[in-house]
Amino acid sequence: MNDTTQTPESPENPTPIAMVRGLAFTALPKDLYIPPDAMEVFLEAFEGPLDLLLYLIRKQNIDILNIPIAEVTRQYMDYVELMKTVSLELAAEYLVMAAILAEIKSRMLLPRPENIEGTEEDPRAELIRRLQEYERFKKAADELDQMPRHGRDTFAATISTNDMVFEKPQPSVSLQELMLALSDVLRRTELNASHQIQLEPMNIRERMTNILSALQQQEFVTFSSLFTPEEGRLGVVVTFLAMLELLKDHVIEFVQSVAFGPIHLKAVITTG
Amino acid sequence: MNNVTPELLVQICEAALMVAGRTLTIAVLQKLFDETDQPEAQQIRAALSTIQEKYQDSGIELREVASGFQFQAKVALSPWLSRLWEERAPRYSRSFLETLALIAYRQPITRAEIEEIRGVSASSHHFKTLMEREWIRIIGYRDVPGKPALYGTTKNFLDHFNLKSLDQLPTLSELKDLACQEAKLQVQLELTSQETEMPAENTETITESTQELEAATSND
Amino acid sequence: MNNVTPELLVQICEAALMVAGRTLTIAVLQKLFDETDQPEAQQIRAALSTIQEKYQDSGIELREVASGFQFQAKVALSPWLSRLWEERAPRYSRSFLETLALIAYRQPITRAEIEEIRGVSASSHHFKTLMEREWIRIIGYRDVPGKPALYGTTKNFLDHFNLKSLDQLPTLSELKDLACQEAKLQVQLELTSQETEMPAENTETITESTQELEAATSND
Numbered sequence: 001m002n003d004t005t006q007t008p009e010s011p012e013n014p015t016p017i018a019m020v021r022g023l024a025f026t027a028l029p030k031d032l033y034i035p036p037d038a039m040e041v042f043l044e045a046f047e048g049p050l051d052l053l054l055y056l057i058r059k060q061n062i063d064i065l066n067i068p069i070a071e072v073t074r075q076y077m078d079y080v081e082l083m084k085t086v087s088l089e090l091a092a093e094y095l096v097m098a099a100i101l102a103e104i105k106s107r108m109l110l111p112r113p114e115n116i117e118g119t120e121e122d123p124r125a126e127l128i129r130r131l132q133e134y135e136r137f138k139k140a141a142d143e144l145d146q147m148p149r150h151g152r153d154t155f156a157a158t159i160s161t162n163d164m165v166f167e168k169p170q171p172s173v174s175l176q177e178l179m180l181a182l183s184d185v186l187r188r189t190e191l192n193a194s195h196q197i198q199l200e201p202m203n204i205r206e207r208m209t210n211i212l213s214a215l216q217q218q219e220f221v222t223f224s225s226l227f228t229p230e231e232g233r234l235g236v237v238v239t240f241l242a243m244l245e246l247l248k249d250h251v252i253e254f255v256q257s258v259a260f261g262p263i264h265l266k267a268v269i270t271t272g
Numbered sequence: 273m274n275n276v277t278p279e280l281l282v283q284i285c286e287a288a289l290m291v292a293g294r295t296l297t298i299a300v301l302q303k304l305f306d307e308t309d310q311p312e313a314q315q316i317r318a319a320l321s322t323i324q325e326k327y328q329d330s331g332i333e334l335r336e337v338a339s340g341f342q343f344q345a346k347v348a349l350s351p352w353l354s355r356l357w358e359e360r361a362p363r364y365s366r367s368f369l370e371t372l373a374l375i376a377y378r379q380p381i382t383r384a385e386i387e388e389i390r391g392v393s394a395s396s397h398h399f400k401t402l403m404e405r406e407w408i409r410i411i412g413y414r415d416v417p418g419k420p421a422l423y424g425t426t427k428n429f430l431d432h433f434n435l436k437s438l439d440q441l442p443t444l445s446e447l448k449d450l451a452c453q454e455a456k457l458q459v460q461l462e463l464t465s466q467e468t469e470m471p472a473e474n475t476e477t478i479t480e481s482t483q484e485l486e487a488a489t490s491n492d
Numbered sequence: 493m494n495n496v497t498p499e500l501l502v503q504i505c506e507a508a509l510m511v512a513g514r515t516l517t518i519a520v521l522q523k524l525f526d527e528t529d530q531p532e533a534q535q536i537r538a539a540l541s542t543i544q545e546k547y548q549d550s551g552i553e554l555r556e557v558a559s560g561f562q563f564q565a566k567v568a569l570s571p572w573l574s575r576l577w578e579e580r581a582p583r584y585s586r587s588f589l590e591t592l593a594l595i596a597y598r599q600p601i602t603r604a605e606i607e608e609i610r611g612v613s614a615s616s617h618h619f620k621t622l623m624e625r626e627w628i629r630i631i632g633y634r635d636v637p638g639k640p641a642l643y644g645t646t647k648n649f650l651d652h653f654n655l656k657s658l659d660q661l662p663t664l665s666e667l668k669d670l671a672c673q674e675a676k677l678q679v680q681l682e683l684t685s686q687e688t689e690m691p692a693e694n695t696e697t698i699t700e701s702t703q704e705l706e707a708a709t710s711n712d
Contacts, residue, residue: 047366047367047370047390047392048390048391048392049391049392050390050391050392051391064448065448093391093392093393097391129447130389130391132447132448133389133447134389134390134391135445136444136445136446136447137370137373137374137377137389137390137444138366138370139444139445140373140376140377140441140442140444141366141369141370141372141373142369143442144369144372144373144376144433144441145364145369147433147434147435148347148433148434149361149432149433149434150344150431150432150433150434151361151432152350152354152361153347153350154344154345154346154347154350154434155344155345155350155353155507155511156293156342156343156344156511157289157290157332157342157343157344157345157507157510157511158290158291158292158293158510158511158513159290159291159509159510159552159562159563159564159565160291160515160562160563160564160565161291161564161565161570161573170625171583171584172652173584173589173592173652173653175653175654175661175662177589178589178592178593178596178653179593179662179667180589181586181589181590181592181593182590182593182594182597182667183667184586184590185590185593185594185609185610186667188610188611189609189611203657203658203659205597205598205599205600205658206599206657206658206659208599208600208644209599209600209631209644209645209658212600212631212632212642212644213631213644215632216631216632246600249600249634250634250635250636251600251632251633251634251635251642252632267632267633268633268634268635269632269633269634269635269639279549282551283549283550283551283566283569284551284569284572284573285551286550286551286552287550287551287552287565287566287569287573288551288565288572288573288576290510290551290552290563290565291565291573291576292576296576300576303575304572304573304575304576305572329499329503330503330506330507331502331503331504331505331506331507331508331510332506332507332510332511343510345507345508345510345511346503346507349503349504349507352504352508352524352525353504353507353508353511353524355523355524356508356511356512356516356520356524397611400611400612401612404587404612406585406586406587
């Protein structure tokens with residue numbers, strides 16, 4: 001979602017929408033092309049079908065307990081139609097609401113059946129309950145937003161202890177805590193299939209860091225000096241893989257000044 | 273308290289609250305003193321209210337929030353103070369705030385319940401941000417198929433909004449009962465039973481869950 | 493200075509110096525105001541000396557140091573104030589630990605990559621703290637637009653966790669075992685909390701360990 005908070009203005013709003021050569025325009029010309037982007041912004045001002053419905057009801061000063069279903073349904077359908085004409089992906093929720101409205105409308109036309117207790121049930125009751133329920137939280141959200149917040153309206157005091165000599169102990173972290181944090185991340189990313197993260201054998205990662213550290217102390221490092229024969233073949237392979245990984249990530253480059261001369265590694269960017 | 277005069281006690285509490293960089297409880301303030309000198313909670317309270325009075329006309333004030341006491345700049349000064357930082361405080365979208373409001377007022381609540389009330393599917397991003405800020409957390413799972421997580425707010429949330437407890441939240445507006453309204457309008461229709469079928473939705477369940485929540489969060 | 497009374501000026505300077513978390517110069521204090529309202533340096537100086545007098549008998553004082561003005565706790569109070577940190581070290585937040593874990597396991601890694609994996613923007617504060625503790629450092633830059641810094645862990649990091657090298661960090665499968673254990677532990681906690689905390693209504697189970705709670709409420 002985005003942070004649009006402008007109040008929704010409908011094309012049917014009786015207040016002038018524009019002044020052209022001294023003339024007030026209260027309605028959009030029928031043939032006016034609404035760019036899809038603008039329509040999206042307009043629709044995003046609503047938080048969903050309930051919000052749109054509430055807006056329609058409020059706009060006409062209708063008592064929420066006495067909604068003229070036919071009229072509201074007609075307006076609602078106009079909006080849904082408008083969304084269609086600009087070929088917007090219609091959110092399913094808007095269509096569900098349209099169906100609910102249509103159902104209520106049809107039930108209002110029919111004689112009401114008696115239910116078990118013998119009292120009549122107004123077909124609008126459930127919708128009204130939902131609208132009210134939504135509205136109160138909409139209001140609560142507004143109020144929450146008005147409340148003084150840290151970092152926006154109020155700031156906590158923290159002053160210096162400069163001249164005092166005492167050691168503030170640093171938080172200590174156990175390996176277990178670190179692992180739990182990581183498993184949290186992994187669990188979350190599993191749900192989010194777009195970025196899978198794999199954990200490679202750590203020795204390659206470590207080697208990458210070591211190579212970069214060497215390149216921070218020295219601008220050019222000879223290729224061969226990064227291999228330690230004592231580590232055996234596995235060590236050589238790991239180091240080489242680490243180099244390739246860094247090369248692929250655009251972090252280092254290989255430099256050879258003369259043909260068949262020694263190969264050097266160099267950081268692509270050297271700052272700090 | 274033999275060696276600590278009331279004036280010194282006030283000074284120590286004042287300085288401690290200023291340098292701590294976190295909220296302090298009365299218990300923490302007591303522990304700043306040797307056991308032999310340790311002031312009573314009541315004496316600390318008295319010192320704190322002396323401080324509160326002393327700062328009446330200052331740019332800052334001593335406030336009590338969920339996790340303890342804290343010095344804060346006065347809200348009215350925020351237009352000037354916010355210029356101290358380049359980054360603006362984030363603005364939250366309405367959908368974000370609605371989600372937060374529902375969790376705050378209706379906790380423990382599942383994501384599906386939030387979606388049902390709002391009439392739209394909930395943004396995962398909002399939940400992530402709320403969890404990241406440690407304003408909400410999972411406080412349990414409902415024992416129904418799928419074991420959906422139940423969300424509740426944290427002390428951080430209360431602190432951030434300068435609240436001591438959940439019941440300081442503005443009260444929710446009341447639901448008007450359609451059936452009652454109908455009955456008033458149609459007086460001539462004598463209905464036998466006024467036991468309306470509008471679900472006896474308990475409009476205020478906050479107090480209950482507040483207690484539960486405090487029980488859950490206060491064990492540190 | 494048309495709209496800013498001397499009293500308001502004092503309040504703003506006072507609050508700014510307390511909340512800034514750094515020393516402030518007169519020039520910085522001037523910039524808190526709109527250009528049309530901007531007080532003269534002299535007026536700020538006057539406000540600052542009013543503040544200095546006002547805090548004469550307080551636990552804190554306004555001092556001028558090389559880089560500007562700052563409030564400090566009075567040195568005489570240090571025996572008491574030092575206990576603020578004696579009690580217990582603060583704890584790092586879960587999001588802080590996640591950032592650290594990703595740097596450890598995925599180094600060299602950029603901040604943007606961490607944000608992408610975690611799905612939320614990373615706090616600069618976390619990076620600063622990690623750099624200050626010398627647990628991470630910048631080990632290079634990636635040659636892509638923006639030239640992002642690459643982070644890696646340090647020897648200090650290994651020392652803290654008693655590791656000789658990074659490949660001693662638990663592997664992914666060990667991590668899964670850990671997650672299983674954690675789940676088992678939670679089930680146990682669930683059972684006990686059902687017995688003790690939720691006698692009547694056990695449709696909802698609180699699966700919460702005290703550790704998690706502390707992590708959730710502690711600040712970073």
